[in-house]
Amino acid sequence: MKWKNLFVAACLFLGLPTQASEQPALNISVGDWPPYLSSDLKHNGVIAHLISDLFAAEGYRVNFQFLPWPRAYSSAAGGRFDATAVWMHKHEREADFLFSAPLLDEQFVFFHLKSLPFDWRRFDDLTGMTLGGGLEYSYGADFDRFLATGKVKIERVSSDTQNFEKLLKERVVLYPQEMNVGYASLRSHFSPAEQARITHHRKPLLINRSYLMLPKSLESSPALLERFNKRLQLWRENGRYQRYFDDLQQGKYQLEPPAVAAPTSE
Known part of the structure; x- marks a missing residue:
């Protein structure tokens, strides 16, 4: 007991937290977007893991709340969250938010059946084809x-x-989607045999960047954003940033299936 009291006293003297839970908390609204953000993945997905670790290095702990995307945006804009992730840049969003440095480099590609000898260089090369797509979804201007x-x-x-079901049934020829998002969906919902029938074209349809957004309605946002950006730049330079995405490619964010108990003899 004496040593414990001395430890706590030393922490108070030095201004150090006695427990990790006493670190200041940041609440961040997010939407579901596997493999980048999902409550069904380890660390809530690679982007959530990266954000958590970046802020942890600055002395904060992060709580994520998964919401429908429109609510994640509006709640953060109103100052009910310290930040929201991740979003593409749009000029109209600058009225409500400060944007971080680019946090995610997205690569949209055309998925197609391996049995289709598909190639393209210009959009006109797609003339006459039937594509799958998302509702009200933009694939770039x-x-x-x-x-x-x-x-x-x-x-x-x-x-x-x-969309992938339609592709497998040859009801569409191509399906444009972000590469990692597409393969995450295939792994989650389709058999190995079905996955093996699908590939993507190496030429990107769109290179897009996504950002952490901090609400302008909170006075703390500018200083917090500066610290976040400096840490992000450091990790890009020293290689730590890339290691998160190397782990993603190796499947390290997938939850392990629950162990099945061995049958016992009566």
Whole structure:
């Protein structure tokens, strides 16, 4: 007991927290977007893990709350969260938020069946094809303009699963999706044999960047953003940032299936 009291006294004298739980907490609103953000993954996904560790290095602990994307945005904009993740940059969002340095580099590609000898260099190479797509989803301004020409048909549904099912049944020829998101969906919802039938074209359709956003309504946001950005830049330079995504490619964020108890003899 004496040693414990001395330890606590030393911590108070030095200004150190006696427990990790006494670190200041940051509450961050997020949407479900596996493999980057999901309550069904280790560390809530690779982006949640990265954000948590970046802030931990600055002396904070992070609590994530998963919400529908519109609520995640509006709640953070109103100052009910310290930040929200992750979002692409749009000028209209600057009215409500400060943007971090780029946190995620996304690569959208065309998924297709391996049995299809598909290649493309220009959008016009897709003329006459039927594509799958997400509801009310943009694949970048340039491709949106091409879709508006009517040279291709796009059939929009509500989920990756539906789009990959249509691809396997050859009801669509191509499905544009972010590469890691697409493969995460395939691993989660399709058999190894079905996964083996699908590949993606190496040429990106779109390179997009996503950001952590901090609400302008909170006075703490500018200083917090500066610390976050400096730590993020340091980790990009020393290689630690890339290690998170190397772990993602190796499947280290997948939860282990529950162990099945061995049958016991009567």
